[in-house]
Amino acid sequence: MNTRTNLGKTLIIVNPTAQSGAAATAAQQVQRFLSMYMHDDSAFEVVHTTHPRHATQIASQATDYNTVLALGGDGLVHETACGLMAIGSEARPCLGVLPVGSGNDYARTLGMDQTMGADLSWLSHARKRAMDVGRIDYVGEAGRGTDYFVQTFSCGLDAAIAIGTYELRKSTGLSGDTLYLASGLNVFGIGYRRFPLRVKFEDEAWHELESIIMAIQIGPTYGSGFRICPDADPSDGLFDICYAHGKIPRAIALPVFLRAKNGHHLSSRYVHGRRAQSVRPLFDGEDYPLQADGEQIRARSATITMVPSALTVLAPAMSR
Numbered sequence: 001m002n003t004r005t006n007l008g009k010t011l012i013i014v015n016p017t018a019q020s021g022a023a024a025t026a027a028q029q030v031q032r033f034l035s036m037y038m039h040d041d042s043a044f045e046v047v048h049t050t051h052p053r054h055a056t057q058i059a060s061q062a063t064d065y066n067t068v069l070a071l072g073g074d075g076l077v078h079e080t081a082c083g084l085m086a087i088g089s090e091a092r093p094c095l096g097v098l099p100v101g102s103g104n105d106y107a108r109t110l111g112m113d114q115t116m117g118a119d120l121s122w123l124s125h126a127r128k129r130a131m132d133v134g135r136i137d138y139v140g141e142a143g144r145g146t147d148y149f150v151q152t153f154s155c156g157l158d159a160a161i162a163i164g165t166y167e168l169r170k171s172t173g174l175s176g177d178t179l180y181l182a183s184g185l186n187v188f189g190i191g192y193r194r195f196p197l198r199v200k201f202e203d204e205a206w207h208e209l210e211s212i213i214m215a216i217q218i219g220p221t222y223g224s225g226f227r228i229c230p231d232a233d234p235s236d237g238l239f240d241i242c243y244a245h246g247k248i249p250r251a252i253a254l255p256v257f258l259r260a261k262n263g264h265h266l267s268s269r270y271v272h273g274r275r276a277q278s279v280r281p282l283f284d285g286e287d288y289p290l291q292a293d294g295e296q297i298r299a300r301s302a303t304i305t306m307v308p309s310a311l312t313v314l315a316p317a318m319s320r
């Protein structure tokens, strides 16, 4: 495997806590593989994060590397991508994903299967894809902030489901779609409500919505494979947006939402889909559930802007 030629100098960032510690085991396998098969160890460096957001710090300083691989879940990919976005586009390393998380939605978008976490073999024939990135400029009680996302930003009940998985994972040990389904049943049960939302797409007039979900997607899925925007193309320079609006009774909302597992929710009269390059949501307070790639954000308002083809990302040769 001539990995060095393809990847150049490579940094592997590991979140040892991802998927309840499974990423730490995968990282040991990766280390063993590298020491057995690499002729020149200096081509690779492996760094473990020690705290949340550490990956952003590490990736933002990775200007000496050609490639940064994120070994962990969507949260690690998110934090790594945010760090890479702090580097100017000329010097920005390529991103690669070794998926060992609970959701792995970005890996899905890249055409990877869920067992590729410790597998480096595909990297020798990986191809490079120019992938879109979403920029979030938000205002909250703590002031202004900027973040990025590579797969999903959402607000409302779907964000509450993602946020709810943190505690549920700790208390039950569940992962993957079972974890997201259990969180979804909680949120659509005791947590069911509608959220007032003002939103502006590009330069259009403001919409006043009574919304239960709004997803602004780069790739098709969130929540471990829910095909919320099944036709989203991560390289077309546009967000795919799906929102549910109106006085939707819970008895109807849950089955409609569950149909999103296969992308069949779009036929509901409450569900709306569209594309845009920018979206400006205004929330009714900081309790409004918001997530970017599964990570919680606290904000009263946000401006979400497309950054087309901002990241070069490695994908298996067979993916679309």
Ligand SMILES: Nc1ncnc2c1ncn2[C@@H]1O[C@H](COP(=O)(O)OP(=O)(O)OP(=O)(O)O)[C@@H](O)[C@H]1O
Pocket: 015, 016, 017, 018, 019, 020, 048, 049, 050, 051, 052, 053, 054, 072, 073, 074, 075, 076, 077, 079, 100, 101, 102, 103, 104, 105, 294, 295
């Ligand atoms: N060393 C660390 N100690 C504690 N938390 C960490 C550490 N490194 C990263 N984190 C946090 O772990 C959280 C989850 O990470 P990650 O997404 O990689 O795994 P996951 O939650 O199992 O997978 P997924 O997001 O696909 O469901 C992130 O919020 C990240 O900030």
